[in-house]
Amino acid sequence: MKVADILEVDGCRMVEPSFAELSEDFCTALLLRARPDEARLLVDEEEEPLALALHDGLNGWQAVSFLFRDPTLAAIECFEAVGGEIYQESREAWLSAVREYYSLDICATVHPALEDLRPDREGKIRDLLDEVWGDRAGTCCLDCCCGSGVGTAALRAGGVRALAYDNDPGLLALGLSRGRLAPEDTMCIDAQEASCYIAPVPLGAAFMAGEIYSYNASLWEGIITGLLNLTGEALITVGTEAEAARVEGWCAGQGQDAGVFENRRDPIYDRWCCVTRRV
Structure with missing residues (x-):
């Protein structure tokens, strides 16, 4: 409406x-x-x-x-x-x-950013979601730092309602124009301030969080911990094992039960995964 x-x-x-x-x-x-x-x-x-x-x-x-x-x-x-x-x-x-x-x-x-989606990435994320969470149709999930919405599209394909947020209007414009992002469920906000605009939901995801280096680690720690505080379970993917270990440490620091595994479906974007659950 x-x-x-x-x-x-x-x-x-x-x-x-x-x-x-x-x-x-x-x-x-x-x-x-x-x-x-x-x-x-x-x-x-x-x-x-x-x-x-x-x-x-x-x-x-x-x-x-x-x-x-x-x-x-x-x-x-x-x-x-x-x-x-x-x-x-x-x-x-x-x-x-x-x-x-x-x-x-x-x-x-806003002029949309250039298309950044590999044709097979949505399907690979969908397979990953099936492995990690199984059937969660009807559940609400946050898509943190959603970019142009590939993760949101994969979540929606599985019947999950995805609330997406990012602070890049060009990427959001691209995702909205391609139909990957739903206008009524999308927000242009700073992910560090997400709790000001979003109530807690069962699930959360951050696909290809990073690249995470020592100089921007505090920024990403704030983003990830903000996501954890809003969700009961979360899936966070990164490109390298070192980044995954850093994310796992942040999750453990928040009292989360966290584990890391290698996702061989995608050698670039979502290679390493951290799965967390509030305890």
Whole structure:
């Protein structure tokens, strides 16, 4: 469902410039510069505010989202002053609509990166997933640092719902344009900040995490530990045995039961695998 459909308006612009900026308080103040003649407050199942939409003759409908920040008193007072209407929707439905809004914005404004997918890689990942997890159809899995979405496509082919995130809009644009990434389940965010935008789910994956060197190890440790904190089980693939050993150490440091094995299906991208489970 689209943002505009949920708010029952003919077109609506989100004031926040990007999905990652949905946590920024200043965006609410930007909306309140309008001189509204109509207002709509969206609330969730618990009647907690999800979004505020204002209409004026110059800008039409504009909205801010309260998914990742609290509404301000000024926003509520503005709504009441206009005599606005209250709408209700589930938090998950609104979150999906907002993810779709910003994914489609990436498609419209960002030139896709060059195709980076080897024709056989998705199938090899699918085989790897079958070996590690078996049939997990219907389960939700995070695809951390998803790139152009080859891992997401493999997960979806097995009936798994993949929530994908990466901070490279060009790669996301490529994956969205190829249909590997689902707009309603894709986010352009810093993987180190994933817990600000994502609730814990059963499974997590990071395909071809790295290349991991001593100078960027702290960055990757933050990304991997962030993924572990959001998931019960995780599969992390890297190119070398040394990288896998480093990842295994990070997992053990988080109290995870971790093991490493060699994946001979792919000698380049997913050669070494670390499988972890929270204990």
